[in-house]
Amino acid sequence: MNGGYAKSILAELLRPGTFSAIVAVDPTMFPRSIHINAPFEDHPMAQLTMKRRDTWKDRAEAKADLLKKKFFREWHPEALDVYVEYGMVDVVNDDGSTNVTLKCPKFQEAVTFACVGTGLYDAFERLNELEIPVQLITGENSNINPQVLVEMKLANCKYGSLETIKGTGHLLSLEKPQETADVISRFLDRALGASKSNIEETKARL
Numbered sequence: 001m002n003g004g005y006a007k008s009i010l011a012e013l014l015r016p017g018t019f020s021a022i023v024a025v026d027p028t029m030f031p032r033s034i035h036i037n038a039p040f041e042d043h044p045m046a047q048l049t050m051k052r053r054d055t056w057k058d059r060a061e062a063k064a065d066l067l068k069k070k071f072f073r074e075w076h077p078e079a080l081d082v083y084v085e086y087g088m089v090d091v092v093n094d095d096g097s098t099n100v101t102l103k104c105p106k107f108q109e110a111v112t113f114a115c116v117g118t119g120l121y122d123a124f125e126r127l128n129e130l131e132i133p134v135q136l137i138t139g140e141n142s143n144i145n146p147q148v149l150v151e152m153k154l155a156n157c158k159y160g161s162l163e164t165i166k167g168t169g170h171l172l173s174l175e176k177p178q179e180t181a182d183v184i185s186r187f188l189d190r191a192l193g194a195s196k197s198n199i200e201e202t203k204a205r206l
Helices: 004-014 044-050 059-066 077-086 106-114 119-125 147-155 177-192 199-203
Strands: 022-025 088-092 098-102 134-139 160-165
Touching: 004 022, 004 119, 022 177, 044 106, 059 077, 077 088, 134 147, 134 177, 147 160, 160 177
Parallel strands: 022 134, 134 160
Antiparallel strands: 088 098
């Protein structure tokens, strides 16, 4: 099962009180009417991932290559720089030449798309059992969470609230990190009564 938010929801249901609140940023949870499982060789996201370039001469070439794609041009510049610096690793080849490649092999990423299991369905169906505040944050143009699905998720939450970040897609925290952080901060203040002095103490339980 992939989907960190689904895991958090199921963990809270398994052991209530594990979290004081849950912040779900464009969460991947779906009703069973939406079919997201498919054999690896037929899964569109898995196969698209396998076609990605994953090796470059150096980080400068990697960044230049990524910026050719609209997907990465929409990221905040600092987020892209962090990805290039820390999401890649230096490699020394047998002939002594060097290059950089992704720390997470593209095959591993593809497997996470194809090997979903039932967790994303289970979390969606059991949202209404949560007895803690849930902050849904979605991207205005998210291809993962169209408006009708967002409304279904919100309706399933007893203590849910929703914020939409304008002009962003599924990776809104990489596209507009400050706006996303501001939404989370406001939620913490509201849901936990957390002052600026004790945010660090309370956020550890989120």
